[in-house]
Amino acid sequence: MTDHILVCPFNEKLLDKIKHNAVIINTRDFKNLHHIHREVNKSNTLHAIKIQTETPLAAISFQESWIHLPLIIYSPEFGDYKDFSHQLDLIRKLNIRIFLSSQHDFNFTGLRILSSLNISCGLFFNEEPINWDLLNDLMHYDIYGRTRHAPIEPFHWLASQYEPAGYTDYSSVYFNNPVKYLHINEKEQIALTETDLLHNNYIDEGVNALETIGENKKYIDFLNRRYEIMLQMNECSFCPAFRICLAKFQNLTDKNNTCKIFFSDFMDAADYYFSKRNNTEKNIWQL
Amino acid sequence: MAVVIFKAIEKCNSNCIYCDVIKKHRDEIMNYDLLKLIFIRMNDYLMENPDEIITFTWHGGEVCLLGPEYFKVALKLQDEYCRKTKSRIKHLVQSNLTLINQEIIDVFMKLGIRQIGSSFEPIHNIRGFGKKRDSQMYNRKFIEGIKLLNKNHITWGVIYVVHRLSLKMPLEIFYFLTNLNTRSHPNFNQVKIYGEDKNNLAVTGEEFADFLGAIFPVWFKNKERYPNVQPFSDLLRNIRDKDLGTVCECSGNCSYKWIYIGPEGETSQCGRAGDYNVLSYGNLVDNTFEEIMKNPQRNPLAERQSVLPLTECENCRFWGICHGGCPLDTFMTYNDFMKKSPRCDTTKIFIEKYFEPLTGLHADFPPKLVVEKSI
Numbered sequence: 001m002t003d004h005i006l007v008c009p010f011n012e013k014l015l016d017k018i019k020h021n022a023v024i025i026n027t028r029d030f031k032n033l034h035h036i037h038r039e040v041n042k043s044n045t046l047h048a049i050k051i052q053t054e055t056p057l058a059a060i061s062f063q064e065s066w067i068h069l070p071l072i073i074y075s076p077e078f079g080d081y082k083d084f085s086h087q088l089d090l091i092r093k094l095n096i097r098i099f100l101s102s103q104h105d106f107n108f109t110g111l112r113i114l115s116s117l118n119i120s121c122g123l124f125f126n127e128e129p130i131n132w133d134l135l136n137d138l139m140h141y142d143i144y145g146r147t148r149h150a151p152i153e154p155f156h157w158l159a160s161q162y163e164p165a166g167y168t169d170y171s172s173v174y175f176n177n178p179v180k181y182l183h184i185n186e187k188e189q190i191a192l193t194e195t196d197l198l199h200n201n202y203i204d205e206g207v208n209a210l211e212t213i214g215e216n217k218k219y220i221d222f223l224n225r226r227y228e229i230m231l232q233m234n235e236c237s238f239c240p241a242f243r244i245c246l247a248k249f250q251n252l253t254d255k256n257n258t259c260k261i262f263f264s265d266f267m268d269a270a271d272y273y274f275s276k277r278n279n280t281e282k283n284i285w286q287l
Numbered sequence: 288m289a290v291v292i293f294k295a296i297e298k299c300n301s302n303c304i305y306c307d308v309i310k311k312h313r314d315e316i317m318n319y320d321l322l323k324l325i326f327i328r329m330n331d332y333l334m335e336n337p338d339e340i341i342t343f344t345w346h347g348g349e350v351c352l353l354g355p356e357y358f359k360v361a362l363k364l365q366d367e368y369c370r371k372t373k374s375r376i377k378h379l380v381q382s383n384l385t386l387i388n389q390e391i392i393d394v395f396m397k398l399g400i401r402q403i404g405s406s407f408e409p410i411h412n413i414r415g416f417g418k419k420r421d422s423q424m425y426n427r428k429f430i431e432g433i434k435l436l437n438k439n440h441i442t443w444g445v446i447y448v449v450h451r452l453s454l455k456m457p458l459e460i461f462y463f464l465t466n467l468n469t470r471s472h473p474n475f476n477q478v479k480i481y482g483e484d485k486n487n488l489a490v491t492g493e494e495f496a497d498f499l500g501a502i503f504p505v506w507f508k509n510k511e512r513y514p515n516v517q518p519f520s521d522l523l524r525n526i527r528d529k530d531l532g533t534v535c536e537c538s539g540n541c542s543y544k545w546i547y548i549g550p551e552g553e554t555s556q557c558g559r560a561g562d563y564n565v566l567s568y569g570n571l572v573d574n575t576f577e578e579i580m581k582n583p584q585r586n587p588l589a590e591r592q593s594v595l596p597l598t599e600c601e602n603c604r605f606w607g608i609c610h611g612g613c614p615l616d617t618f619m620t621y622n623d624f625m626k627k628s629p630r631c632d633t634t635k636i637f638i639e640k641y642f643e644p645l646t647g648l649h650a651d652f653p654p655k656l657v658v659e660k661s662i
Contacts, residue, residue, distance in 0.1 A: 165469050165513070166469050227434065230430070230466065231430055233409060238466075239462060271509070
């Protein structure tokens, strides 16, 4: 058993080997959700089911019976609002977070709609160029918006976890922070992130290795990777927002008009949220 | 509190461009007999002064060149000769961290060391190994060192020495250093060059003030992100909170509480005095701590606090902040203790041009009375 939450496919043989662990199940199959929920909870704690789909959000057929399932849906796009609106009442009852891709500009509007309808949601980043202005607008809406709305990730997570004099890694939102999450496949190959698992970049093999993962050199190196970036002395190491971005966009060629501005604004927003969080409201006597 | 700047070794594995200690080319390491004598002397001093504590700063050279065994011996000597007083000896370390290892850290921890002071330089070939000052290798070793400190939960911080090449990139340097360590922030010091400036590194007081001035608005707006950046934090505390306790060189009360001890037991006022062979207080073999603390050569340092308010610093509203500045710095420049520090312009320019307009605070601490009386 490990303290990490394990992100893995639904495989009963594997689940049997990682008994008593908290798990996040990766699936693409909407039909199997109940079975996953039931089987996983027999010997593990189901943290969430992550469903990666190519279906637009509005085209997904949401089910009343999903109400008690902890779900995360990764969908490429919002889809047709009319189709979505028919299911709105049901979606609002679900224990769900909906993530849309940064690939399409209209998803930024989609996320704002979801949030304003009190549906927790977030953006996942694709390799395609990101519209930094739209990203900044969405972040401003989430952090500074005064109308009631549901959290939008990764903004809300980062703002709520942010410590001004520390590093805050929002990779946790995507289960890619190995301090908390590890990825493992049917062959018991262990990776630090989802991308690493996809690219066969494993740090160890066999569930027994999980118990001593804290001593694994690749694991330790990953936790210390910020120092490697500092040693490179590239633009990221001199960036004012390094402590919240941790060089996630270091391959971008033009940082001045993109990530640097966004993350600097994001850090200001996190400071604002932090001060709000720590300014305890004055308690006056009650009627 | 008495402060001992202890240089058991003045040799260093690095060849930092602005370092004056390595230019002395001293290879001696203090022998164990002398080391034992230090602990005997400290014990005597602490027994005679039951309310006193000693901050014992391991300095160099590079202290890690001493190796773990040396520190183990020091620990043993402390246990043996300072049985009743060892709780009043606080060890600190200044190291470049490029040679630190687990064995050294283990004994540091036994000595009660939980934080280490260091230095770092993101500009290449300023700090580094060998004639060419290989900064890449140096930086890698430094990073390995801080990883090890982090693993052992030992905190660390850096001094950044501002030189001519730094002037082009104040904010970049500030961001780099605060990215490197988000919890313990840098202390910016002006490079000190006495005599010939072979590498064209010296900066004027105004240039240093402008360097600080470029960083100050960012720091002031985001103090929560960057706690304890010096000299900003101290200045803000000085002026806003009227809390005038500050670093040694601005305290005006360093005269009788500091001791430098060199590799052969030679003593002096402080690290700076030891580096430049100014104010020799004799050898530890022939003198007790009490005698060294009361050496009459210290008197001018105290008298300076009465003289300057009547002369160069008369009516100066910054007096309470700097107290005339470092007497050693003054002596090295003017060969006279009774003058104000050559760094005076930095303090004035920075406060008047950057600090006061931005903060809306006003420094008003003219001399009122003599702070420290000579013995």
